[in-house]
Amino acid sequence: MSLLQHLNKDFESRVRLGIMSVLVVNTWVDFLEMKEHLQVTDGNLASHINALEQKKYIEVKKEFVGKKTKTSYKATKVGREAFEKHINALEKLLRG
Amino acid sequence: MIQDVKDDLQHIRKMMEQSSRFISLSGLSGVVAGVIALAGAYAAWYIFKQHHINYFNDYRGGSTPGLVSQLVLLAIVVLVAAIGLGVLITVNKTQKQGLKIWTSTTKKLLIALFVPLALGGLFCLAALYHGLFEIIAPLMLLVYGLALINAGKYTFSDIQNLGYCEALLGIIAMCWPVYGLVFWAVGFGLLHIIYGLLMYKKYR
Incomplete structure (x- = not known):
């Protein structure tokens, strides 16, 4: 099946699907x-975020808010x- | 396999929606706000009557002592009651859905809604100060409509349509300022109730 x-x-x-879904409709979402x-x-x-980061699918930004670090993703x-x-492929599969 | 694909797509849609739109807005809060607005409009008419003014026959923007301050007080009571109950109902719905109420989406929604409302409110106060009573009802409708159109990005898109209705009604009201109170009651009362019921049925 070539599809x-x-x-x-x-x-x-x-x-990972969830992370990407959130990030395509929002810019800079923090970990919490x-x-x-x-x-x-x-x-x-964290492990899924790491994997996506390694693939260069997401960008990571660390900053200090008071004494805590805040990590955000884009x-x-x-x-x-x-x-x-990927979504297009899923939709094609569904249509058969 | 096909079921997995369907589930995946559904999950993607849900995550997109949930993270970018405030989806706990309750239709019931619209109905309640509408009922309060209708009661408020009736109370306003009654206050005019107490001052021996028949709103629809004699009222051409004149004023007797105490009239304006009574009307302003009434407006504040109506506003606080409508917002207060609306927030209460919506918080309740959010908790039932097991969602958090105070998210970045909520903040965006509130800013998008209340910044235009506050600016418009100040403009109304300036109009009031200069005794331009007849433009206040149309102006409130227009400002509220524009604020809803702006806030619609962050919640159900139905809110945007309600915004267009309110703004259009404001423009129509400005053509017949004598009936300002009636248009106000239709916009803040009737439209809220209709939209509230529609949304209640759709998103329960």
Whole structure:
């Protein structure tokens, strides 16, 4: 099935799909907000974020708010395009 | 396989919606605000009567002592009651849905709504100060409509349509300023109730 080739392996996990979904409609979302949206544990979220960052799908920004660090994320152009392709592939599969 | 794809797409849509729009706005709060507005409009008419002014026959922007301050007081009571109950109902719905109320989306929604409202409110006060009573009802409708159109980005798009209705009604009201109070009651009362019921049915 050639259609399956277009499905991106990087987006197989629900958590990663969620992260990308949130980031295509919002710029700079911080870790806590992301956790609230996705309802996952810190460790789980962090590992998926790491994977997406390594693929250069998301950009990471760390800053100090008072004494705490705040980490925020943004989708890169590459990430947006990859995600869009993935959604298109999903939709094609659905239409058969 | 197909079910997985469907679930994936649904998950994507849900995450996009939930993270960018405030989806706990309750239709009931619209209905309640509408009822309060209708009561307020009736009370305003009654205050005019107490001052021996028949709003629809004699009222041409004149004023007797105490009239304006009574009307302003009434307006504040109506505003506080409508917003207060609306917030209460919406917070309640959010908790039932198991969502957080104070998110960045909520903040964006409130800023988009209240900044134009506050600026318009100040403009209304200036008009009041100069005794331009007949433009206040149309102006309130217009400002409220524009604020809703602006805030609609961050919640159900129906709110934007309500905004267009309110703004249009404001313009029509400005053509017949004598009926300002009636248009006000239609805009803040009737439209709120109709929209509230529609949204209640749609998003329960």
